Amino acid sequence: MRITYAQIFYDQGVALIPVKTQSKHILAGYGPHRRQVTQFPLFAEFLLNGGNYALCTGTGGKHQSGGLVVLDFDNPELFDAQAWNTFTVKTARGYHVYFWADDVRSFAFDGLDVLGAGKAVMGAYSIHPDGSIYEPQNQPKIRGIESVFDFPLLSKLEPPKLPEPPKGAPKRFYNRGNSNSRVAQIKAALPILEAVQLFQPEAAKTIQGAGRWRQYNCAFHDDNHRSGWLDTERNLFGCHACDKARGDVLNFVSLSRGITNLEAIKLLGGAL
């Protein structure tokens, strides 16, 4: 069955990558940004010998733009919130819900990951490290949509909380300040959207969305998929594709200018 399902996706142009037997470890040299399967017969042999496989999300489909986008529910309650009417696979902890979407942005919410460009998802009938099977719940008919971000459920979710800083970690990414401090005043005076416009005007042109959460082409890596997010309420920014781009408005300025936070404080303090 692994071969049958891998072939269904291969035939629809989805890039496949080999994964070690009963694990989530991609074979060396392969990955969404590296090498992918080019010869299916050889790959079928690998699967026959017990190998797992993954699908590169953001690829495949019949349209010029777009590709496979999978909602990866870690929280089954969120999954139950809607009849998804599309190919669904049960995972060890939740569900994978498949779409062909024009919008292939990836995003992480609390309890739900949107797997699009640059990501991969374990294929149906692969075997999880705990021995459970990624089991299809229905026929592999995939619904075509514009964007998973149009689902009302997703607009209600928030990105996961920033992790607490490990002991002894540099403070720069976790500097939330004290509301009475001069630093907090400087931060409060510069909304994150304005900071992007001032310090990353090219990236600012890509800002999309309304309300608290906005998406944009991350200013800190080569991004065409709006992997970057802006939290206009808490004045924070982040990126789902690169680790270094995350923090508050002050970090945004210091990263953009290649200066220290202290220098950024002076820069902004002087401009107020």
Ligand SMILES: [Zn+2]
């Ligand atoms: Zn980035």
